[in-house]
Amino acid sequence: xxxxxxxxxxxxxxxxxxxxxxxxxxxxxxxxxxxxxxxxxxxxxxxxxxxxxxxxxxxxxxxxxxxxxxxxxxxxxxxxxxxxxxxxxxxxxxxxxxxxxxxxxxxxxxxxxxxxxxxxxxxxxxxxxxxxxxxxxxxxxxxxxxxxxxxxxxxxxxxxxxxxxxxxxxxxxxxxxxxxxxxxxxxxxxxxxxxxxxxxxxxxxxxxxxxxxxxxxxxxxxxxxxxxxxxxxxxxxxxxxxxxxxxxxxxxxxxxxxxxxxxxxxxxxxxxxxxxxxxxxxxxxxxxxxxxxxxxxxxxxxxxxxxxxxxxxxxxxxxxxxxxxxxxxxxxxxxxxxxxxxxxxxxxxxxxxxxxxxxxxxxxxxxxxxxxxxxxxxxxxxxxxxxxxxxxxxxxxxxxxxxxxxxxxxxxxxxxxxxxxxxxxxxxxxxxxxxxxxxxxxxxxxxxxxxxxxxxxxxxxxxxxxxxxxxxxxxxxxxxxxxxxxxxxxxxxxxxxxxxxxxxxxxxxxxxxxxxxxxxxxxxxxxxxxxxxxxxxxxxxxxxxxxxxxxxxxxxxxxxxxxxxxxxxxxxxxxxxxxxxxxxx
Amino acid sequence: xxxxxxxxxxxxxxxxxxxxxxxxxxxxxxxxxxxxxxxxxxxxxxxxxxxxxxxxxxxxxxxxxxxxxxxxx
Numbered sequence: 127x128x129x130x131x132x133x134x135x136x137x138x139x140x141x142x143x144x145x146x147x148x149x150x151x152x153x154x155x156x157x158x159x160x161x162x163x164x165x166x167x168x169x170x171x172x173x174x175x176x177x178x179x180x181x182x183x184x185x186x187x188x189x190x191x192x193x194x195x196x197x198x199x200x201x202x203x204x205x206x207x208x209x210x211x212x213x214x215x216x217x218x219x220x221x222x223x224x225x226x227x228x229x230x231x232x233x234x235x236x237x238x239x240x241x242x243x244x245x246x247x248x249x250x251x252x253x254x255x256x257x258x259x260x261x262x263x264x265x266x267x268x269x270x271x272x273x274x275x276x277x278x279x280x281x282x283x284x285x286x287x288x289x290x291x292x293x294x295x296x297x298x299x300x301x302x303x304x305x306x307x308x309x310x311x312x313x314x315x316x317x318x319x320x321x322x323x324x325x326x327x328x329x330x331x332x333x334x335x336x337x338x339x340x341x342x343x344x345x346x347x348x349x350x351x352x353x354x355x356x357x358x359x360x361x362x363x364x365x366x367x368x369x370x371x372x373x374x375x376x377x378x379x380x381x382x383x384x385x386x387x388x389x390x391x392x393x394x395x396x397x398x399x400x401x402x403x404x405x406x407x408x409x410x411x412x413x414x415x416x417x418x419x420x421x422x423x424x425x426x427x428x429x430x431x432x433x434x435x436x437x438x439x440x441x442x443x444x445x446x447x448x449x450x451x452x453x454x455x456x457x458x459x460x461x462x463x464x465x466x467x468x469x470x471x472x473x474x475x476x477x478x479x480x481x482x483x484x485x486x487x488x489x490x491x492x493x494x495x496x497x498x499x500x501x502x503x504x505x506x507x508x509x510x511x512x513x514x515x516x517x518x519x520x521x522x523x524x525x526x527x528x529x530x531x532x533x534x535x536x537x538x539x540x541x542x543x544x545x546x547x548x549x550x551x552x553x554x555x556x557x558x559x560x561x562x563x564x565x566x567x568x569x570x571x572x573x574x575x576x577x578x579x580x581x582x583x584x585x586x587x588x589x590x591x592x593x594x595x596x597x598x599x600x601x602x603x604x605x606x607x608x609x610x611x612x613x614x615x616x617x618x619x620x621x622x623x624x625x626x627x628x629x630x631x632x633x634x635x636x637x638x639x640x641x642x643x644x645x646x647x648x649x650x651x652x653x654x655x656x657x658x659x660x661x662x663x664x665x666x667x668x669x670x671x672x673x674x675x676x677x678x679x680x681x682x683x684x685x686x687x688x689x690x691x692x693x694x695x696x697x698x699x700x701x702x703x704x705x706x707x708x709x710x711x
Numbered sequence: 712x713x714x715x716x717x718x719x720x721x722x723x724x725x726x727x728x729x730x731x732x733x734x735x736x737x738x739x740x741x742x743x744x745x746x747x748x749x750x751x752x753x754x755x756x757x758x759x760x761x762x763x764x765x766x767x768x769x770x771x772x773x774x775x776x777x778x779x780x781x782x783x784x
Contacts, residue, residue: 468750
């Protein structure tokens, strides 16, 4: 075979089937990694790019399959190849107009047989992957040409949703941190980016440019999710870690609704029709009073069954001090005192709610209380969630029980979506007037079937309808197969890091565009921090070596150094005391 | 679907039912009216329906003091 003298030429077109082109590699090519300008190039890497000149345009194609003809058997496009011939199968993706120096998706002409095929070097691809401009942010470099920076269109990444998937240790957290750092350094200082951080990994990476609120923080760094903004039926789950029975739930709904109506009636800053207030309307109320009433009814004994005034009370207790009321024990047989009408019907839940209210780890749910004099406490809370004047806000939920974090995250997501939905384009507010991006770590936990109903609904609402209201979502997960079918479909951009689980690989393969779904075959072998990026925010699906974040997140694995250094057993007293706090007053 | 159980021997009621998911006892009185009494657990139901237990006595001493509402069914 006589190839062009051009040192970038690697072979010739042998077969064209639609957008799939088979290329016979030059027999003289050393391996499939030619040396060009002193550098070894990865021509045969799956996902690397080649160009096929066609007069005034150059077709750009991505390598999807490599092989030697005799080993392949009856793969139809390869019939024209000679025995022992090495080949590439490439997918046509777009073309460069050489006169304009511009790239466009799709091809107007198809290559002819024996047309030369060249590997693409950084200069060839600069017009395909323009460096970051005002609309884009640089996320890394092309894996097959590391001197070529790759940028993503931030507008499309934010408003059309995105997913970052990868197995544990593949570099998801670093990818998120790196992209967000690039956003801030790119001058998007007025951004509204909220990172939902269930494991407390992002504070070190984003603390310089963002606000970090933690459920275990103090004063200004404390994350507040007021209990009164939660659906009433979630209160036992938050504070008692249990679901109420039908009698408790019915009573709780009645008591909370009454308390909220009472607060609204006394309030100077609320103007809302009392009849429109339900148990779930986010209006402050006194939860200690509700607890006290439940505790009272649950333990009440009476001298006369039908007379509430005859309660056999020993100590009235005190709601604000969380001191439970004490009653004389009921008598067996027909003697007083008798059980009250709801005696024992609430089980241990009132007692567990009391412990929850005393638990410092759940104190983030206790603030702000709100007063009838005002101001509206939710304004302060949501402003803090949004990070004030910082472009990024990290909401760190590490340290509270997983179920409580799940419910609190649901409240945050629901409230943010509601605000976006109610903000008009031209007016003040969040969403259309000033887009919101929510980065949801461990997204499978909040969108999947095991999430609480409210959290799942809130996350799905943003995924399904967020675009309309300027609310974007970045789903970060190691288990894309655990996401609902529609979630990945809603994501305009997919950043896939190494995935070792075959079911997850299948999910990502299905989410990739048809013409590059073969790229999914590289998912298990990607390096840490390397990703296949596809979708609306990038001009072409590409393998990218993502930039390292600086500073780094706290997502490293535990070090085993202590196994060498330590001379005694680990001191478990402190963590044990911390754990016990959850169960003690 | 409420599964009514007849209460023979009682002059004041003709049938009763327990819905565990609601923690509620339903009573159909001889007058034809039905009431739903909440805050009733299985122990209440077992005591109410125990052999030898007077339904009327149990109703007057326990059930009628539970939160009750007329039930149209």
